[in-house]
Amino acid sequence: MTKDNSGSSEVKATTLYPTYIVTNIQTKIRTLDGSKVTYSSWKNLFRLHVKAYKVLDHIDEILAPVETDPGYLQWMEIDALVLYWIYNTLSDELMVHILENDITAQTAWNKLKTIFLNNKGLRAAALEQEFSNITLGACSSMESYCKKLKDLADQLGDVENPVPESRLVLQMVRGFPPEFDVVGAYINQSSPSWEIACSML
Known part of the structure; x- marks a missing residue:
């Protein structure tokens, strides 16, 4: 809470990125297994979800910011959340195929696409x-x-x-x-x- 010169109180605005309020992604997107839930239906629902939460750039072909960019750390935090969403909406069998250390959500998204479109x-x-x-x-x-x-x-x-x-x-x-x-x-x-x-x- 801050006061202006007239003595009136103002609430200092704090910005919370929408992705941080998602507590259980599985209540919003069903688990992709390739049979009961198909890749196309999962993909469409996932894209709708990330668009609504303003993080579509984390799965589209958009370059990540460089480490010297002031917004780099926050971008990486949000990317980790989107990657977490991907992992938590996959069957165990699919997750082991794309689970890796130090990858971005976009990399995982593209690997999953390759799995379903390969052969x-x-x-x-x-x-x-x-x-x-x-x-x-x-x-x-x-x-x-x-x-x-x-x-x-x-x-x-x-x-x-x-x-x-x-x-x-x-x-x-x-x-x-x-x-x-x-x-x-x-x-x-x-x-x-x-x-x-x-x-x-």
Whole structure:
């Protein structure tokens, strides 16, 4: 608290960077494991989060300040927090692949990208085969069938082989047993969105 010449009191403003108030990142971003939570969905949510907390520059291709820069120490502190966010939203299996001493958040971010986009042709072929062959009979319920199809489509998107919504709906119908012929024919005829097609079941 300070006083001006007139004797009135003023509160001295202190600046707290938004990243310091995040206490548990896992309540905001789900753990990336590559199957239940896909890389693309995790990446999009993580980018949204760091943008909201004004630290997008720590994962984008922006050069870190030099050590002689007055803001260097604070930048490094914030970078360590963003790196902590990355580590704490990864499965144990993924974390060991990128965990290193003295790396920046951007380096970890890029290593993670490489893991998911490396050998994307082989991964896309394996995922495509699984996506094309899945049937309702192989799943425990209609809900798990729809979820599995959507998860596989999202994983194909991760390896730059996106599945159009129309194909996702057609594949769902294709995996139905004969007793679903009527509803399957209706879905094919009406060409609904994925969400509507699922709700029709």
